[in-house]
Every structure is written in C-alpha cells, then in structure tokens.
Amino acid sequence: MPFPVSLVTPEAILFEGEASIVIARGIDGELGIQANHAPIIVALDIGQLFIRESDGTQVRAAVHGGFLEMSNNVCTVLADVAEVSEQIDVGRAQEALERAERAERAGDGEAEAAAKRARTRLDVAG
Numbered sequence: 001m002p003f004p005v006s007l008v009t010p011e012a013i014l015f016e017g018e019a020s021i022v023i024a025r026g027i028d029g030e031l032g033i034q035a036n037h038a039p040i041i042v043a044l045d046i047g048q049l050f051i052r053e054s055d056g057t058q059v060r061a062a063v064h065g066g067f068l069e070m071s072n073n074v075c076t077v078l079a080d081v082a083e084v085s086e087q088i089d090v091g092r093a094q095e096a097l098e099r100a101e102r103a104e105r106a107g108d109g110e111a112e113a114a115a116k117r118a119r120t121r122l123d124v125a126g
Helices: 090-105 111-125
Strands: 003-008 013-026 029-033 040-053 058-071 074-079 082-084
Touching: 003 040, 003 058, 013 058, 013 074, 013 082, 029 040, 029 058, 040 074, 040 111, 058 111, 082 111, 090 111
Parallel strands: 003 074
Antiparallel strands: 003 013, 013 029, 013 040, 040 058, 058 074, 058 082
C-alpha cells in the first residue's frame, strides 16, 4: 500500500510522491518505514536514503542530518542537506573525500564527518 513521501531541504523539495517503503539512517541505526507505520520522529545521521516508489522505481539520496517524521500515514524527510543521485557531481565528491582524508591525517577533528559525507555522496552516485 503506497503512502505519500516528501524529501525537503531548506533550498528545495527534492522528492514528492508515493512510496511503498522508505529506508533511512537514523542516529541510532537504519530504519524502514512502510504504510501505516506508527507515528515516529527520527534524527537522521549522515547516510543514504532509499525511497521505493509504488511503481518499483528507486530514488536514492545522500542525506546529511535532519529529521524523518511519519505521522498520519505521511512520511516527511526534513534534511539539513540532501542530494538525489542524479544531482551528485562525482568528481567534486571525490575531491572532497581526498581533502577530508588529508585533513584527517593532519589531525583535523572535523575531517571525519566531511569524509563520511563525501563517501555517502559517492556511494549514492555509484
């Protein structure tokens, strides 16, 4: 049974449609949402978001924080930053990963999160 799903960032609505399942990475691990799921609000980690549309098409996105809410059989993903697979510039993501890995080796404490974001973008694009 399909249910409405929206993927929204402060800049744009990246997806609106009907889905049979949504899989996201929360801060406590992965979760799957299907129709008639109990109401829930989940803080999202850096990770992939999968939306299987009711026709079987799969939408993949890199999500960098935010929240997923399931309420009244409607799933809304409010992401701090997100990119669907078609929007990801693989060359730019690879450069970002290389910069982050150099910064990690130099002892930059914030570089780990930057590397995780870049790896997620590359995984979604790949």
